[in-house]
Amino acid sequence: MSRTPSRPPRPPRPPRPVRPVRIGPRAAVALVLVSLIGVAAFGWPLLADRQSGLAHSQDAPWLFAALLPLLVGVVVATIADNGMDAKAVAMLGVLAAVGAALRPLGAGTAGLEPMFFLMVLAGRVLGPGFGFVLGSVTMFASALLTGGVGPWMPFQMLSMGWFALGAGLLPGPDRIRGRAELLLLAGYGFVAAFAYGAVMNLQGWTIIPGMNEGISFHAGEPLPANLARFVAYYLATSLGWDLGRAVLTVVLTLALGGTLLRALRRATRKAAFDATATFDPDPATATATDACPPVHRG
Known part of the structure; x- marks a missing residue:
């Protein structure tokens, strides 16, 4: 009696690549709204007249009051769109x-701020919304x-x-992985x-007095002229x-x-942020409560 040769065990499957958390429709609306408010907050002095009383110290409290509920709205919308739980918020x-x-490890020393690379990597893994x-x-x-x-x-x-949102919008890890992915993230981090x-610098430039005529902000001047002065200011002070x-x-x-x-x-994979709830139809795995017959009331 001949024996059928046993098949060699299958090699373990490589782990499924974790894709960034997608932006659902509600999260996209919240992100667009908060970004529009931010662009307006940064850029309104460039379009204001001479009598506007430019002072970001006055509009900052209003911006902060609008920003916090919108940030909560982005989190809530992302969770609602993707069905995630408190584990994702805990990781954040x-x-x-x-x-x-x-x-604090590098702030104040030639611009050496190590937190930026962590924001690049976290944005890549968690996605643009988070x-x-x-x-x-x-x-x-x-x-x-x-x-x-x-x-x-x-x-x-x-x-x-x-900054972190842009890292989440880069091409997905299913298309770029390994060394190429690191080079992509490093290039993005450099430019960003x-x-x-x-x-x-744009936030502070509009309220700094006493600078050279060629790099100072002139309220009410045409936008191209002020932008040219800002470029000169940035190259001279912050590059x-x-x-x-x-x-x-x-x-x-x-x-x-x-x-x-x-x-x-x-x-992220162990937390199973992108897992969907399933129900096992096998009655052997049902609990005692599930096995109880329904009670009929007359």
Whole structure:
């Protein structure tokens, strides 16, 4: 009697790549709304007349009051669109705490701010909606930790939210993985670090008095002329600072990005943010309560 040769065991399947959390319709509406408010808050001095009383210190409290409920709305809309639970919010809290702790390590030293590379990686894994909220909450927590609360804080929250959101909008990990993905994230971090610095400089440039005529803001002047002065101001005052931030973001992304991406994706996969609820029809797995016959009342 011949025996059928046993088949060799199948090799384990590689883990399914974790895709960023998608933006549903409600989350998209909330993100567009908060972004429009942010663009208006940053850019309105460029379109205002001479008698407008330019002072971001006066509009910052109103911006902050509008920003907080909108951030909560983005979280709620993202959870409602994707069916996620408190585990996703808990991960956001942990990452925000880590980012807030990283910021004081380099702030004030040639623009070396290690929190930026973490925002790139987290935005990549968690997606643009949660990335935006993570960036904003991290900046808020770090301001409380370092005593950096001031009229600039809501603008920093918006800028960091956009920074992390952009990382979540990059091509998905099912198309770009491995070394190519790290190079993509490093390139994005390099460019976005300059963009963050430019946007934050725009917030302060309109209210700084006593600067050189060629780089100062002139209320009521045509927009192209003021933008040309702003470019000159940025090149003269902030380019070197932002270069340090951009280079550090690239170095940390290439050195630690692979390890942190795997850790974040493993945590996201175990948390099963994108899992859908299913019901087992097998009666053997039913509980005693399910097995009880229904009670009929006359």
